[in-house]
Amino acid sequence: MRVDELSRRFGDRIQIEWKAFLLRPVAKERDQGEFVAYTDSWLRPAALEPAAEFQTWATDNPAPTGSLPAHIAAKAMAGFAPDAAEAFHRRLLGAYFTENRTISDWGVLGDVASEVGIDRDSFLSIAREQEPSLAALVIEEHNSAIESGVTAVPTIVIDDVLPVQGAQDADTYEVWINRLIDHRRNAT
Numbered sequence: 001m002r003v004d005e006l007s008r009r010f011g012d013r014i015q016i017e018w019k020a021f022l023l024r025p026v027a028k029e030r031d032q033g034e035f036v037a038y039t040d041s042w043l044r045p046a047a048l049e050p051a052a053e054f055q056t057w058a059t060d061n062p063a064p065t066g067s068l069p070a071h072i073a074a075k076a077m078a079g080f081a082p083d084a085a086e087a088f089h090r091r092l093l094g095a096y097f098t099e100n101r102t103i104s105d106w107g108v109l110g111d112v113a114s115e116v117g118i119d120r121d122s123f124l125s126i127a128r129e130q131e132p133s134l135a136a137l138v139i140e141e142h143n144s145a146i147e148s149g150v151t152a153v154p155t156i157v158i159d160d161v162l163p164v165q166g167a168q169d170a171d172t173y174e175v176w177i178n179r180l181i182d183h184r185r186n187a188t
Contacts, residue, residue, distance in 0.1 A: 149163050
């Protein structure tokens with residue numbers, strides 16, 4: 001389900017906040033054939049959300065070695081060019097899921113920044129300078145998510161109490177959100 005669809009359906013009744021969750025906390029080279037086969041799992045969420053764009057890995061680009069660099073880059077962009085942070089986030093998802101680019105590579109991350117109108121070299125300089133503190137922030141968010149019961153991506157945590165794990169169709173989110181809204185209404 002696209003975030004903009006949730007916003008459209010629920011307007012100001014919901015607040016959306018992206019948090020870091022490391023799918024691969026430790027950088028590790030992957031077998032290309034196994035990774036290509038793994039990307040077949042992207043077809044399920046693509047089938048649930050017609051507007052979502054996924055392409056199983058169909059390039060010779062190496063599989064990302066981990067997700068920490070992309071998370072660090074997203075945090076760096078939020079501080080360096082806040083007005084470009086959302087565009088960078090969306091572009092980063094597209095680079096990975098539809099273009100099959102190696103988003104654990106800082107060169108690719110710099111290119112993605114450039115694609116959203118940010119000076120590549122300035123962005124990379126700031127990101128690399130802030131890398132240790134941003135890595136600590138990403139790890140803190142990851143650990144907090146695990147402590148909250150998050151074990152999968154995507155996970156939507158509703159009302160800070162209800163984690164809905166895995167890709168779901170829009171109607172599933174709507175049912176849970178409406179249940180919590182009704183519960184709040186009845187509790188007052």
